[in-house]
Amino acid sequence: xxxxxxxxxxxxxxxxxxxxxxxxxxxxxxxxxxxxxxxxxxxxxxxxxxxxxxxxxxxxxxxxxxxxxxxxxxxxxxxxxxxxxxxxxxxxxxxxxxxxxxxxxxxxxxxxxxxxxxxxxxxxxxxxxxxxxxxxxxxxxxxxxxxxxxxxxxxxxxxxxxxxxxxxxxxxxxxxxxxxxxxxxxxxxxxxxxxxxxxxxxxxxxxxxxxxxxxxxxxxxxxxxxxxxxxxxxxxxxxxxxxxxxxxxxxxxxxxxxxxxxxxxxxxxxxxxxxxxxxxxxxxxxxxxxxxxxxxxxxxxxxxxxxxxxxxxxxxxxxxxxxxxxxxxxxxxxxxxxx
Amino acid sequence: xxxxxxxxxxxxxxxxxxxxxxxxxxxxxxxxxxxxxxxxxxxxxxxxxxxxxxxxxxxxxxxxxxxxxxxxxxxxxxxxxxxxxxxxxxxxxxxxxxxxxxxxxxxxxxxxxxxxxxxxxxxxxxxxxxxxxxxxxxxxxxxxxxxxxxxxxxxxxxxxxxxxxxxxxxxxxxxxxxxxxxxxxxxxxxxxxxxxxxxxxxxxxxxxxxxxxxxxxxxxxxxxxxxxxxxxxxxxxxxxxxxxxxxxxxxxxxxxxxxxxxxxxxxxxxxxxxxxxxxxxxxxxxxxxxxxxxxxxxxxxxxxxxxxxxxxxxxxxxxxxxxxxxxxxxxxxxxxxxx
DNA sequence: CTGTTAGCGCGTTCAG
DNA sequence: CTGAACGCGCTAACAG
Numbered sequence: 001x002x003x004x005x006x007x008x009x010x011x012x013x014x015x016x017x018x019x020x021x022x023x024x025x026x027x028x029x030x031x032x033x034x035x036x037x038x039x040x041x042x043x044x045x046x047x048x049x050x051x052x053x054x055x056x057x058x059x060x061x062x063x064x065x066x067x068x069x070x071x072x073x074x075x076x077x078x079x080x081x082x083x084x085x086x087x088x089x090x091x092x093x094x095x096x097x098x099x100x101x102x103x104x105x106x107x108x109x110x111x112x113x114x115x116x117x118x119x120x121x122x123x124x125x126x127x128x129x130x131x132x133x134x135x136x137x138x139x140x141x142x143x144x145x146x147x148x149x150x151x152x153x154x155x156x157x158x159x160x161x162x163x164x165x166x167x168x169x170x171x172x173x174x175x176x177x178x179x180x181x182x183x184x185x186x187x188x189x190x191x192x193x194x195x196x197x198x199x200x201x202x203x204x205x206x207x208x209x210x211x212x213x214x215x216x217x218x219x220x221x222x223x224x225x226x227x228x229x230x231x232x233x234x235x236x237x238x239x240x241x242x243x244x245x246x247x248x249x250x251x252x253x254x255x256x257x258x259x260x261x262x263x264x265x266x267x268x269x270x271x272x273x274x275x276x277x278x279x280x281x282x283x284x285x286x287x288x289x290x291x292x293x294x295x296x297x298x299x300x301x302x303x304x305x306x307x308x309x310x311x312x313x314x315x316x317x318x319x320x321x322x323x324x325x326x327x328x329x330x331x332x333x334x335x336x337x338x339x
Numbered sequence: 340x341x342x343x344x345x346x347x348x349x350x351x352x353x354x355x356x357x358x359x360x361x362x363x364x365x366x367x368x369x370x371x372x373x374x375x376x377x378x379x380x381x382x383x384x385x386x387x388x389x390x391x392x393x394x395x396x397x398x399x400x401x402x403x404x405x406x407x408x409x410x411x412x413x414x415x416x417x418x419x420x421x422x423x424x425x426x427x428x429x430x431x432x433x434x435x436x437x438x439x440x441x442x443x444x445x446x447x448x449x450x451x452x453x454x455x456x457x458x459x460x461x462x463x464x465x466x467x468x469x470x471x472x473x474x475x476x477x478x479x480x481x482x483x484x485x486x487x488x489x490x491x492x493x494x495x496x497x498x499x500x501x502x503x504x505x506x507x508x509x510x511x512x513x514x515x516x517x518x519x520x521x522x523x524x525x526x527x528x529x530x531x532x533x534x535x536x537x538x539x540x541x542x543x544x545x546x547x548x549x550x551x552x553x554x555x556x557x558x559x560x561x562x563x564x565x566x567x568x569x570x571x572x573x574x575x576x577x578x579x580x581x582x583x584x585x586x587x588x589x590x591x592x593x594x595x596x597x598x599x600x601x602x603x604x605x606x607x608x609x610x611x612x613x614x615x616x617x618x619x620x621x622x623x624x625x626x627x628x629x630x631x632x633x634x635x636x637x638x639x640x641x642x643x644x645x646x647x648x649x650x651x652x653x654x655x656x657x658x659x660x661x662x663x664x665x666x667x668x669x670x671x672x673x674x675x676x677x678x
Numbered sequence: 679c680t681g682t683t684a685g686c687g688c689g690t691t692c693a694g
Numbered sequence: 695c696t697g698a699a700c701g702c703g704c705t706a707a708c709a710g
Contacts, residue, residue: 001687003686003687003688004687004688004689005687005688013696013697014696014697014698015687015688015689015697016689016690016696016697016698017695017696017697019688019689020689020695020696023689025689026695026696027695027696028695028696029695029696032695032696044475046448046451046452046476047452047687047688048393048452048454048686048687048688049449049452049453049454050389050392050393050398050453050454050686050687050688051393051686051687051688051689051702052687052688052689053389053688054387054389054390054393054686054687054688054702054703054704055687055688055689055690055701055702056688056689056690056702057702059389069414069417069418070411070414070415070418070615072409075408075409075414076409078408078435079408079409079435082435091432091449091453093430093432093433094432094433096417096418096421109385110388110430112385113385113386113387113388114388114389114430115387115388115389136383137385221616221618222616250618275618276409277560277561279560279589279614279618340703342702342703342704343703343704343705344703344704352680352681353680353681353682354681354703354704354705355680355681355682355704355705355706356679356680356681358704358705359679359680359705362705364705365679365680366679366680367679367680368679368680371679371680386703386704387702387703387704389702389703389704390686390702390703390704390705391703391704391705392686392704393686393687393688393702393703393704394685394686394703394704394705394706395686395704395705395706396686
């Protein structure tokens, strides 16, 4: 391995001068700079980031922990964060926690050991233990997409409650009254907020939602399928389903098919999170779409501000609006199911 | 920050002993080990991975460069690689090159600076310049999913030629004769191999494919749409389309819809790469499915072998079979289009 | 079984 | 404008 002192020797200067040339820090005369640059090129010198980081106590690395790398919502978030980090000369470490708090904690410990400068965290649960670990080490954190119980943390997320509220209003206005909610885990804020939005829409309309129509499970298609089969098999099945994320919606669509329900004729389905156009030969679902890429961007920007502004600015909470896109999966209820 | 010498002082031993306890290397008596562990717990000591890596010259980190993080094929590869790396105590750095050689080179330079122990590379192009950079630094590489021109490199990929061959045989056996290929970039081996498979199927059947039916573009839905619109507008349009990846297929489906072609009645569509079940309310496309997760696993295993086996074993090339799954998007051609 | 010595490759500090 | 000395936190290589 070629080190800075090899370059120094070759250029007939001290290592310090080489360091100054590489980092454009301090003054160097044009001729020596040139000699150094020649030597660097000639030897093919590449600085060792590890040594640099050890010395300077900054790793120029952020980490992003997401809960499902196969979900395009999160990959969009990742791209947003990656682009911003890259523009500021920071590397970004992706970690996939699979909705598991254990994995999350494992990753966080690893990241602390690796001295990452900051963490973007989609927490697997409301009461994230990893927040405590990070705080103990004074590692700046921005929570993304979901809330946590811990106070005084920066958060960047979409308006779950509002999006759900609008989707349900849409269904109510079409005449639906029995609307099922297929949700994720009770320990995740987005699930809670979306169910809350559902409830508010009902209450404001002077209606009382049937508690039995609210099901909790998980964020995958298989779970969506199970939950949908459950509600569709009820004595008084719902005329509409609100899937709390995109994968659950896919499961619900599959269940509708196996139960012989046509969408939207026999059953309306609406969901949170749009699918990327890459997927959709034919966009079909009525959704509340979140600006995923922007979520990632804003979160990374906020984190970088915290790092640079040496600051104890108070925690900020950024809530990005959600856009309801009405498509063909929602329509008026079939006769006899409305009331 | 609490360092190893704080722990040593607290436990009344040397730093070396602490190091041995932490790393379970060398001998330590039970009582001193206990004292050290107490001190570690008491002080909340966390080893600094940077310092450790600098000293030991191994970062215990691999990197995976993929060309499109939004494509579930690659995220599956990523999970496979991640799981294997994690099991062996290695971290995995994800990098998204967006099919850009420039970005690829930027990332590779960054990774070299960061002293990663090995790289899993989905090359943006056949003649990957980054291979040279990596080799110059003697960084072990396993090429994934695609071939490169450079010789003597480990490769793990799916059988593109064979999969394409089978898909086309399937279409030929249904009676199709005018089959369009919507491909990616000419500089990518998977595109080349899949087109080659297409050609072989024709040649073996004693037929000559129309060169004008082979279109090159890119791997995204938008490009698939454009290419499909192109062939569907021909004077003698194809009765079937072979999309070289899943996103192109989505674009082709969209194009079929805007052109008013029903699939499979008026137009058959087959594609490479399946979509994950999370996506598919209703699996519809006839595809050649690659074992993406396993691709990632095998690649990571091979890389780790190279790292551990101190070895100049000759380069291996692992080609995993591809499975053709016939679904509803392919059927016999409409009357009058067959011949 | 444990401690000492000597760096890994860099950048900070303070003299020149 | 440049260099010498030092140390970041840790572990390899030796003693003992």
